[in-house]
Amino acid sequence: MILNLEPLYSSIVENIKERVSKLPKAPKLAAVTCQPEPSTVSYLRSQEKQAKRLGIEFAVYEAPKASDLKLLLPRLSADNSVSGIFLTHPLPTDISELEAVSLISPEKDVEGRNPINLGDILYDNPTFPPCTAEAVLRIIKYLTNPSGKKISVIGRSVTVGKPLAMLLLQKGIDATVTVCHSRTKDIAEITKSSDIVVVAIGRAKALGKDYFTPGSTVIDVGINVENEEIYGDVDPSVAEICDLTPVPGGVGRITTLVLMEHTVKAAEMARRY
Structure with a gap:
């Protein structure tokens, strides 16, 4: 099933507008x-x-x-x-x-790429985490309580895989996280034993149904263009057996809102100081 993230999207939009209205x-x-x-x-x-x-x-x-x-x-x-x-x-x-x-x-690093902001994640004190990583976390929390869930993250980039793993490990989030990458052996064995799989590798339709257990949740971070069409890192057929985020219109859409939300937060912080 293709997941409907519209209620999450709308709630973030309303929150941003309300906060902007309170700024001078x-x-x-x-x-x-x-x-x-x-x-x-x-x-x-x-x-x-x-x-x-x-x-x-x-x-x-x-x-x-x-x-x-x-x-x-x-x-x-x-x-x-x-x-x-x-x-x-x-x-x-x-x-x-x-x-x-x-x-x-x-x-002012609203993308969360400065080493100081990345380091704060390790201390369970994120101010501006990387936007895509935070977007994935927001989606997971919207869909379920991640505490105790087995979550595999496919990809180890500085802006998605690594910070997302640290965000999921935070006290209060408490997921059990496995990070896979190009040198990981038997990735399918890991993904099939996971409740949630996040795929962020940058290759169109790289993972098919043989990587997932029916009924699991798959978060597709990929945005790839092939023949003027946009595809994720997960084959669309996976939606036949799993709950799958849409591409386009899924993680990328929430990521843009997180960037805007961070900008509002930065303005609020500057006003306080």
Whole structure:
């Protein structure tokens, strides 16, 4: 069955709008792009539309070279009119991701990629977890109580797999987590023994029905384009035996809202201090 996440989506939207209405001015989200590809430009347009619907100001800044980025990110971090900052890909070749995200103030790192924000997760004190990881957690908590559940995470990226595993292990969440990756042997044996499987590997339709036990829940994080069609990392036929999140319209849609929610939270925090 394809899961209906519309009630979760609507509840987050209403929460954001209510919080924005209580702020003295609209939060501002700064999108920083370096060498935007057509897909990045399209993504930014969709983000801008969503921000405006929620009452959030949205501005795009370009930094074509690493030297530009090294000047712009600290400047935006110090700009009191900016609530949150997010950085698009690709980056210039002469700056690493770690170096780039470390230039963003943790208080404005609404994507949750700064090492300080990532480290806070280990202490069960996340302020801004990576948006996709938090979106998956929100979906799981919406669907069920994760306490004691066996959850396998397929993928070990810095923005999804690793932080999601840590979020699920938090006291109060209390899931039992297994992380699988490209060197894991017998992945199907692990996924079939799981109550919930999260797939985030970036390959279209990579996992089929033979990976899952009927009745389990599958969270598909993937967004892959093939012949101008969008597919997840999980074959759509898995919905015949499992509860499967939709692609598109599933994790990605909630992720965008989490980014906007983080921007509002950053504005609230700045107001307090």
